[in-house]
Amino acid sequence: MSxxxxxxxxxxxxxxxxxxxxxxxxxxxxxxxxSRDNLGNIVYQFTLxxxxxxxxPIYLRVFWNSLLLALLTGVITLLIGYPVAxxxxxxxxxxxxxxxxxxxxxxWISSLLRTYGWMILLGNTGLINNLLLALGIVDRPLxxxxxxxxxxxxxxxxxxxxxxxxxxNSVDKLDRSLLEASYDLGASRRQTFxxxxxxxxxxxxxxxxxxVFIPALGLYFVSDLLGGGNTVFxxxxxxxxxxxGRNRPLAAAFSLGMVALALLxxxxxxxxxxxxxxxxxxx
Amino acid sequence: MNRKSAVLLIAAALVFAAAAAAGAQxxxxxxxxxxxxxxxxPRAIIEEFEKETGIKVHYKEVTSNEDMQSLLEANPDQYDxxxxxxxxxxxxxQNGMLEVLDKSQMPNYSNINPVYLNKYYDPESEYxxxxxxxxxxxxxxxxxxxxxxAKPITTYSDLxxxxxxxxxxxxxxxxxxxxxxxxxxxxEYNETDPAKVAEAREKLFALKPNIVRFETxxxxxxxxxxxxxxGFMYSNQAVKGNAADPRLQPVFPTEGxxxxxxxxxxSKAAPNKEGAYQFLDFIMRPEIxxxxxxxxxFTTPNKAAEPFLPEDYxxxxxxxxxxxxxxxxxxxxxxxxxxVEYEHIYTEFKLR
Numbered sequence: 001m002s003x004x005x006x007x008x009x010x011x012x013x014x015x016x017x018x019x020x021x022x023x024x025x026x027x028x029x030x031x032x033x034x035s036r037d038n039l040g041n042i043v044y045q046f047t048l049x050x051x052x053x054x055x056x057p058i059y060l061r062v063f064w065n066s067l068l069l070a071l072l073t074g075v076i077t078l079l080i081g082y083p084v085a086x087x088x089x090x091x092x093x094x095x096x097x098x099x100x101x102x103x104x105x106x107x108w109i110s111s112l113l114r115t116y117g118w119m120i121l122l123g124n125t126g127l128i129n130n131l132l133l134a135l136g137i138v139d140r141p142l143x144x145x146x147x148x149x150x151x152x153x154x155x156x157x158x159x160x161x162x163x164x165x166x167x168x169n170s171v172d173k174l175d176r177s178l179l180e181a182s183y184d185l186g187a188s189r190r191q192t193f194x195x196x197x198x199x200x201x202x203x204x205x206x207x208x209x210x211x212v213f214i215p216a217l218g219l220y221f222v223s224d225l226l227g228g229g230n231t232v233f234x235x236x237x238x239x240x241x242x243x244x245g246r247n248r249p250l251a252a253a254f255s256l257g258m259v260a261l262a263l264l265x266x267x268x269x270x271x272x273x274x275x276x277x278x279x280x281x282x283x
Numbered sequence: 284m285n286r287k288s289a290v291l292l293i294a295a296a297l298v299f300a301a302a303a304a305a306g307a308q309x310x311x312x313x314x315x316x317x318x319x320x321x322x323x324x325p326r327a328i329i330e331e332f333e334k335e336t337g338i339k340v341h342y343k344e345v346t347s348n349e350d351m352q353s354l355l356e357a358n359p360d361q362y363d364x365x366x367x368x369x370x371x372x373x374x375x376x377q378n379g380m381l382e383v384l385d386k387s388q389m390p391n392y393s394n395i396n397p398v399y400l401n402k403y404y405d406p407e408s409e410y411x412x413x414x415x416x417x418x419x420x421x422x423x424x425x426x427x428x429x430x431x432x433a434k435p436i437t438t439y440s441d442l443x444x445x446x447x448x449x450x451x452x453x454x455x456x457x458x459x460x461x462x463x464x465x466x467x468x469x470x471e472y473n474e475t476d477p478a479k480v481a482e483a484r485e486k487l488f489a490l491k492p493n494i495v496r497f498e499t500x501x502x503x504x505x506x507x508x509x510x511x512x513x514g515f516m517y518s519n520q521a522v523k524g525n526a527a528d529p530r531l532q533p534v535f536p537t538e539g540x541x542x543x544x545x546x547x548x549x550s551k552a553a554p555n556k557e558g559a560y561q562f563l564d565f566i567m568r569p570e571i572x573x574x575x576x577x578x579x580x581f582t583t584p585n586k587a588a589e590p591f592l593p594e595d596y597x598x599x600x601x602x603x604x605x606x607x608x609x610x611x612x613x614x615x616x617x618x619x620x621x622x623v624e625y626e627h628i629y630t631e632f633k634l635r
Binding site: 038039040041053056058059061062065123124125143145146224228229230231232237240241242243244245246247250 | 347349350374377378449455456457494495496497498508509510619620622623626627630631633634
């Protein structure tokens with residue numbers, strides 16, 4: 001097939017992406033430079049005011065909060081997700097399919113409902129507190145809701161499957177003969193793990209981290225419900241600005257700040273994994 | 284992009300446009316409402332109307348006034364009647380989206396209490412018919428307040444008592460929280476004077492340790508499950524909290540309260556204006572308005588509905604608002620002038 005014809009086959013997908021990702025993106029960029037009038041209508045007048053506001057020290061702390069939440073989410077999901085993925089990938093084929101199915105199962109339930117589930121678990125009159133009270137371990141409910149940590153638990157829980165699946169694929173592809181070679185040469189299990197397994201599954205780790213980090217920036221309903229609105233993240237701020245704040249140009253400028261954070265992580269991914277096409281993210 | 288894909292793109296755009304145009308056709312014998320979810324216009328009432336008139340009612344649910352505005356401005360000829368909050372009536376009116384209502388087509392219009400007419404959002408009452416009224420107030424568990432060693436709460440200022448640490452829940456919106464502070468200082472809502480705003484900012488920051496949770500949708504839950512002892516919320520939420528636990532009692536802060544009016548408006552390009560007038564007149568019938576008020580638990584502006592209201596509704600001060608309470612309320616006017624500044628202060632407040 002000629003190159004021309006081969007490229008034509010990609011046209012529907014390119015068109016799809018162009019219409020649904022490219023065009024809105026261009027609109028958001030344009031919007032972020034516009035003004036608005038007293039009624040919240042967009043006025044076609046160029047301004048840099050929105051960006052000046054985004055760079056305000058108070059709002060920069062909101063960026064920091066979001067960055068911290070996303071980084072910690074990445075670390076937590078890695079610490080929990082790696083062992084899960086490693087063990088599942090080494091199971092016999094039938095059980096492996098079952099394990100993978102169980103990991104994906106929560107996706108069948110609305111994420112909003114699962115967030116309410118956490119509220120039922122962690123609330124003052126929730127399951128955990130009732131159990132602790134009944135066992136006499138505490139004499140009044142432990143306040144576990146409405147903190148940064150609560151948002152973190154919820155976000156990490158929500159995104160854990162992405163990490164597991166990314167690492168799973170990379171463990172699956174691991175050439176077992178290399179591990180045997182390592183043992184034959186007298187390396188301990190521990191040495192083999194850190195010197196052979198980890199480096200060879202690094203693309204999965206970095207890919208999983210990227211897949212977790214980026215959505216963690218935007219899961220604002222989790223921090224609204226579990227964080228009790230006590231911590232401001234970028235997602236909450238953009239949501240307020242775009243809806244009740246009736247300031248879509250400012251919301252657009254904040255969104256582009258969020259895109260910049262995401263690009264930062266993607267560029268690190270490209271650097272570490274040398275996966276220029278991003279193939280490993282979707283394997 | 285090469286020429287082939289450009290052609291494809293244009294073709295796709297045309298298909299989309301054709302589909303959108305097909306949806307906009309006027310359909311006689313049908314009306315389309317756009318309003319809040321959760322039985323805000325009760326299904327039972329709609330069914331009654333459909334049975335009586337044979338007009339089919341479509342119901343588009345939205346979650347914010349801003350969504351409503353976007354949908355209406357994108358397709359003004361797809362909606363007949365819209366319910367939106369006072370400030371959005373003002374915006375839609377000034378943007379020229381609304382139809383001047385022909386009162387002669389609605390004999391029941393005279394049932395509306397004139398106290399609720401000619402407000403800032405519609406000075407001549409040409410465009411909007413008030414439907415559901417609510418205020419914000421404090422819901423307090425005075426027993427628990429006393430147990431914590433604080434004095435009973437009667438004003439906003441009482442929320443600052445150090446005994447109430449992590450025991451207050453509030454709705455999550457900068458304008459309203461700044462409003463509490465401004466009122467407690469004896470100022471008006473949406474103050475723009477920099478000196479007064481700076482004073483309010485400092486006082487706002489002092490409130491932070493007492494707030495356990497910011498929650499707009501179900502703040503009453505925090506009082507029911509005991510994680511808070513006082514809450515600033517909308518009256519319909521306070522009604523629910525009070526019904527779940529009678530120890531939770533309303534407090535009408537002496538400094539004054541905000542009032543909200545959800546109103547019916549008609550799209551200027553409404554496809555079935557006749558049907559829309561029939562619907563408006565139907566829901567303004569005294570017995571129907573009373574039924575709606577009882578189902579939705581909002582205060583009704585329909586004066587003639589009063590004798591039809593059930594006893595527990597009439598005896599509930601959060602639903603049947605006493606005159607002196609209504610006189611002590613005001614609208615949030617001019618939000619746009621203060622919003623960017625208030626949002627900034629509010630974010631700083633939350634980061635503390």
